[in-house]
Amino acid sequence: MARKKLIIEFKGRKLTLREWSEKTGIPRDTIYQRINRLGWSVERALMSEKRVYVRSNKPVTLAKAA
Numbered sequence: 551m552a553r554k555k556l557i558i559e560f561k562g563r564k565l566t567l568r569e570w571s572e573k574t575g576i577p578r579d580t581i582y583q584r585i586n587r588l589g590w591s592v593e594r595a596l597m598s599e600k601r602v603y604v605r606s607n608k609p610v611t612l613a614k615a616a
Contacts, residue, residue, distance in 0.1 A: 576600050
């Protein structure tokens with residue numbers, strides 16, 4: 551049985567979860583979890599920066615980690 555594609559509408563654009571992931575650089579699983587498990591709004595899920603954890607276990611944004 552084929553898996554259903556999750557369509558997300560944001561700012562008037564309807565894209566699949568995979569397409570939003572490619573556009574934002576945020577992993578699909580992260581976007582999915584933010585919306586469905588954590589209850590975030592679509593805007594927050596897609597606009598919040600992806601975090602990178604370093605050995606100190608303190609969150610660092612990608613711009614600071616590079």
